[in-house]
Amino acid sequence: MGVTKGVADRVGQVERNAELRTGSVLMALAGVGFVGYGIVFLAMNFAGSGFELGVASLDGAARADLDPTVAFYIGHLHVATAAFIISTGIAVAALSWYGVRRRQRWAWATATVAAVVGLAIALPMHWVGGFEHDWVTHLGPIYLAAGAFVIGVVLSHRGMQTP
Structure with a gap:
């Protein structure tokens, strides 16, 4: 009985x-996905003609149609948002991997809460x-990363349990 x-x-x-x-690994990959989404978000601000991923116009108005001060302010907010998406992704990936x-x-809890x-x-x-925006293009990548993250959180939590 003891051997069994x-x-x-x-x-x-x-x-x-x-x-x-x-x-x-799933948690870390999701963190990398967050970083990628943030980089695309940042790149769209400087190289895109729309507002962000999946948002080409707002009520038919393109970014070029806006007052330059308003367009710059929106760009400023996009850069700040991208920075926080990227930094959160880096933190989640590093906490998960290391x-x-x-x-x-503590690393699991911090990555999860962040x-x-x-x-x-x-x-x-x-x-x-x-x-209105294209839900699949705009939020699809983040939902994919978030789904992988949740699965990773559950699996890793179960893996941390003692017999």
């Missing part, structure tokens, strides 16, 4: 290690109306 329990414990530990590895993989619960707070504040505004 020992084998079962070992199998359980191997499964938890695999979940931890897979979960932390901390979560080593079972450091991403959840950012997404919980930013995403609901897109659902209250106010302007």
Whole structure:
């Protein structure tokens, strides 16, 4: 009976290690995805003709149709937003890759809270109306990264559990 329990414990530990590895990698990849989205957001500000990814115009008005001061102010906000998306992505990726993989619960909690707070504040505004945009292009990449992140959070949390 002792041998069977020992084998079962070992199998359980191997499964938890695999979940931890897979979960932390998914969390880190999601962080890299956030960085990529932020870089595209930043590039669109300087090289794009629209407002942001999936938003070519606002109520039929292109960026070039705006008062230059208003257009510059919107650009300023986009640069700041991109900076925070990129910096959050870097933090999430680093915490996940270097901390979560080593079972450091503080790193898991910090990565999780950082991403959840950012997404919980930013995403609901897109659902209250106010302007039309291409949902798939505009939010698809972030939803894909957020989905991978959530799966990673769940797997890595289960992988951190002790027998």
